[in-house]
Amino acid sequence: MWQNYRDKGVIVVGVAVWAHDNPFQRAREFINKHQLTYPVLVDETGKIAEHYKVAGVPCNFIVGKDGKVIDVKVGADEKGIRTSLEQALRQ
Numbered sequence: 001m002w003q004n005y006r007d008k009g010v011i012v013v014g015v016a017v018w019a020h021d022n023p024f025q026r027a028r029e030f031i032n033k034h035q036l037t038y039p040v041l042v043d044e045t046g047k048i049a050e051h052y053k054v055a056g057v058p059c060n061f062i063v064g065k066d067g068k069v070i071d072v073k074v075g076a077d078e079k080g081i082r083t084s085l086e087q088a089l090r091q
Helices: 002-008 023-034 047-051 078-090
Strands: 014-016 040-042 059-063 069-074
Touching: 002 078, 014 023, 023 040, 059 078, 069 078
Parallel strands: 014 040
Antiparallel strands: 059 069
């Protein structure tokens, strides 16, 4: 989905969380399996998940141009994510 929005200035960054046994390898496996084309960071210590209060995955944070979180979508809610992205682009 992000490829449909990247020409509009949307940036996607993935964060791999909660892998306790070799989190970097687990992230690489996930990236390869799903053929991800955006950068994925590894939250090796769990601090990012804790800071953003991630309760489940996937957890999608829509961040506005001002850097503030506009919306959070837990799960693969493509329609909801698309709606939030459109809202963010109008701001």
